[in-house]
Amino acid sequence: MAEMYDKLKTIELRKKHVGPSCKVFFSHDPIKIVRAKGQYMYDENGERYLDCINNVAHVGHSHPDVVRAGAKQMELLNTNSRFLHDNLVQYAQRLQATLPDKLSVCYFVNSGSEANDLALRLAWQYTGHKDIITLDHAYHGHVSSLIAISPYKFHQLGEAEQDSGVMW
Numbered sequence: 001m002a003e004m005y006d007k008l009k010t011i012e013l014r015k016k017h018v019g020p021s022c023k024v025f026f027s028h029d030p031i032k033i034v035r036a037k038g039q040y041m042y043d044e045n046g047e048r049y050l051d052c053i054n055n056v057a058h059v060g061h062s063h064p065d066v067v068r069a070g071a072k073q074m075e076l077l078n079t080n081s082r083f084l085h086d087n088l089v090q091y092a093q094r095l096q097a098t099l100p101d102k103l104s105v106c107y108f109v110n111s112g113s114e115a116n117d118l119a120l121r122l123a124w125q126y127t128g129h130k131d132i133i134t135l136d137h138a139y140h141g142h143v144s145s146l147i148a149i150s151p152y153k154f155h156q157l158g159e160a161e162q163d164s165g166v167m168w
């Protein structure tokens with residue numbers, strides 16, 4: 001593993017190298033997470049946090065099956081989805097087996113932002129309408145199409161709000 005910096009150095013380097021619009025959580029006292037397992041994340045001092053905020057790890061952090069499958073696949077091949085490969089169609093089949101027959105077509109994406117951007121385009125195409133209802137405080141992702149329909153586009157965030165741990 002790379003050298004572990006103390007938290008102040010990490011903050012200083014983040015300020016230098018990471019764009020300021022990518023806000024850190026709890027910016028008055030940011031948490032430095034160094035590992036995670038199951039539902040828990042741990043900071044550099046071994047302090048344990050119940051993860052109720054990070055929506056990436058659907059089956060828990062560092063799930064051994066996911067880690068094994070990811071490593072095995074990366075050892076073999078990592079391409080985009082425009083080449084033919086059995087894994088892609090087999091995965092689609094497995095997903096479809098859990099869904100109603102009509103839902104038989106899959107689009108594989110890399111993030112929530114991509115999924116929501118695609119959902120928008122599908123809805124526009126299907127309905128022929130462009131109206132959108134967005135709930136206050138909703139977050140749909142970081143791409144331009146989603147920022148355009150997001151509440152924060154309509155609110156001018158003050159410093160206090162920007163500092164409250166909100167990510168955008």
Ligand SMILES: Cc1ncc(COP(=O)(O)O)c(C=O)c1O
Binds near residue numbers: 110111116139
């Ligand atoms: C409700 C919701 N939608 C969309 C997204 C965007 O997902 P991603 O960060 O994978 O692009 C997030 C991410 O936090 C989210 O919480």
